[in-house]
Amino acid sequence: MARAVGARGLHAAAALALALAWSGVLATLHLEGRATLLDRIEAPLLDLRFALAGPRPAPAEVVIVALDDATLAEAGTYPLPRATLARLVRTLSGAGARGIGLDILFLERGPEAGDRDLAAALREAGAVIAGAALFARAGDGSEPAAEVPRAETVLWPTETLRASAGLGLVNVATDHGGTPRHVPLLIRADDAVLPAFALRLAARAARAEPVLTEGRLTVGRTRLRPDLGLSLPLRFYGPRGTIRTLSAAAVLRGAAGPEVLRDRVVIVGATATAGADTFATPFDPVLPGVELLATALGHLVAGDGLVRDLPVRRVDAAVAAALAAGAALLLPLAPPSLGLSLVGLAAVAWLAAAQLAFAQAGLWLGAGLPLAAMAPVVAFGIAGRMILDRRLAGRLAQAERALRVFQPPALAARIAGDPGYLAAPVAQVLGIVFVDLSGFTRLSETLGPAATQAFLKGFHALVEEEVTRAGGLVMTFMGDGAMSLFGLPEPGPDDADHALAAAAALVPRVRAWLRAESRADALDLRVGAHHGTVVVSRLGSRDHQHITATGDSVNVASRLMEVAKTLGAALVASEDLLAACRDSRAEIAAFEDRRAVAIRGRRQPLAVAVRWVRPA
Structure with a gap:
């Protein structure tokens, strides 16, 4: 057992070292915001959380004016003429919108008059227009990192429009599956730091410049906690249309009343079937890009986005280390089912939290x-525990086999299945048979130790075989003698018959063996058999015990061997034994004499049956 405890301690120490090292590596990558394979685990779990939480109301302050199929049908062309866009901007401004952004990349010049008209409308409204950053390699800028992402180049609007409006970049960061997860609020380009489209529009609407202090971003009256690299985690409101959306055609016709636009922050962008860029989100596989930007804008206006800043990441790292360390200690040290249950409950509890x-x-x-x-720690803990438990089981089985040698097999099996067996003494009626070799003391003086041991081993094996065949247990070997009981571990109705059968069979069997060993002239067998109440119990100290039977009936059976020696008989059985037999007529009839004999230590004589059975 000490070896098992020591091995489990070493296993736990190794598992704990693995847990701390592995969780430390993962935590470092997580705190640095590096893209790893963990993102492939986190992404579907995050989508599941969105699905469980369900859609939620979008901020009423944000409105999308969609360049939808109806708008394109009325305009008769795509992209919309600059003059039409100028009229749309003036209509929105006249309706009292406090912020206007156009999610349109004006990369090419239009008709000169149209560009001048649109530039004037943008300037008058204080509107924001879109640019887009390009990165050196695929994937650059698509994952949050501790540093602000750096673009290789920027797709700028035409100079006329750029000089007349605020500029914001419409880049989003997607995961490996293409689902947008963050909006970088700032992007480096050459020597400049450019704001995101949503950030520039939210600042224009708040009439205040963004302020960053101690990891907190303030936009007007809204305070946010951006992620690493000043990226904004997206908390989707729901499927497309969750954010209030108006058709640009309806706005141009005056069908949208001023009350739906007054004091709102408006994003103009394409949702038409042929012209809109779309993204897959947990709520919608084809969310228009303008609604994605409106989602980021909603977070900046209402402060209701996701929070995954450095303190939150530190909590993640601490919990990961704690869960891994807990698994490292529980799986090697606790009972297997309890350890696995606690580890599973801890993981489920964290996911629920x-x-x-x-x-x-x-x-x-x-x-x-x-x-x-937790994963490699759990695997290491389970595998190590299985190996250690298998080794322990092997050692226990080996120890049990060794211990069985010192107990009768049937009794050893009972103790193995019921360790408390005979913890309290039990009185029961049993058959008792004592055997002894007369003349062995003189013989052992001439045999020597080795020959004596070999002779006794053969004798004991013969007695064990005959007693076991008859259904009894040899409880004790006493040199050249033995005590056997019939009725353990469970008493039966035929115990007396079995005891008499064994006693009768031992005489010719041992004598035949003595003849084969050329010891028939020097030795003979004496057998005493009785039936009565005995006390079966464990004797000895707490750390060293053996099972035996005591009581008057045991003493009587032992004294019957003395009677056999005095009478020169081979077998003496009490009448109590014969009376208890149910089906031993032949064995009983074979007794040659019945008489009452004195028993040493007892006042009353005992009725017995005697068989001389002289050697042939």
């Missing part, structure tokens, strides 16, 4: 990081 924090407070606590931190 992360879901609750997500739904109630918008906290993006990591689910993939703790699970990934």
Whole structure:
């Protein structure tokens, strides 16, 4: 057992070292915001959290004016003429919109008059127009990192329009599956730092410049906690149309009343079937890009986005280390079912807490990081525990086999299945048979130790075989004698018959063996058999015990061997034994004499049956 405890301690120490090292590596990558394979675990778990939390209302302050199929049909062309866009901007401004942004890349010049008209409308409204950053390699800028992403180049609007409006970049960061997860709020380009389209528009609407202090971004009256690299995690409101959307055609016709635009922040963008860029989100596989930007704008206006800043990431790292360390200690040291249950409950509890924090407070606590931190530790813990338990089981089986040698097999099996067997003494009626070799003391003086041991081993094996065949247990070997009981571990109705059968069979069998060993002239067998109440119990100290039978009936059976020696008989059985037999007529009839004999230590004589059975 000490070896098992020591091995489990070493296993736990190794598992703990693995847990701390592995979770430390994962935590470092997580705190640096590096893209890893963990994102492939986190992404579907995050989508599941969106699905469980369900859609939620979008901020009423944000409105989308869609360049939809109806608008393109009325305009008769795509892209819309600059003059039409200028009229749309003036209509929105006249309706009291406090912020106007055009999610349109004006990369090419239009008719000169149209460009001048649109530039004037943008300037008058204080509108924001879109640019787009390009990165050196595929994937650059698509993952949040500790540093502000750096673009290789920027797709600028034409100079006329750029000089007349605010500029914001419409880039989004997607995961490996193409689902947008972040909007970079700032992007470096050459020596400049350019704001995101949503950030520039939110600042224009708030009439205040964004302020960044101690990891907090303030836009007007809204305070946010951006992620690493000043990226904004997206908390989708629902499927397309969740954010209030008006058709640009309806606005141009005056069908949209001023009350739906007054004091709103408006994004103009394409939703038409042929002209809109779309993204897959947890709620909608084809969310228009303008609605994605409106989602980011809603976070900046209402402050209701996801929170996954450095403190949240530190919580992720701490929980991952704690869960991995807990698994490292529980799986090697606790009982297997309890250890696995506790580890599973801890993981489920964390996932439930992360879901609750997500739904109630918008906290993006990591689910993939703790699970990934636990996975190799759990595998190592289970595999190591299986190996150690298998080795322990092997040692226990070996020890049990060794211990069985010191107990009768049937009794050893009972103790193995019921360790408390005979913890309290039990009185029961049994058959008792004592055997002894007369003349062995003189013989052993001439045999020597080795020959004596070999002779006794053969004798004991013969007695064990005959007693076991008759259904009894040899409880004790006493040199050249033995005590056997019939009725253990469970008493039966034929115990007396079995005892008499064994006693009768032992005489000719042992004598035949003595003849084969050329010891028939020097030795003979004496057998005493009785039936009565005995006390079966464990004797000895707490650390060293053996099972034996005591009581008057045991003493009587032992004294019957003395009677056999005095009478020169081979077998003496009490009348109590014969009376208890149910089906031993032949054996009983074979007794040659019945008489009452004195028993040493007893006042009353005992009725016995005697068989001389002289050697042939």
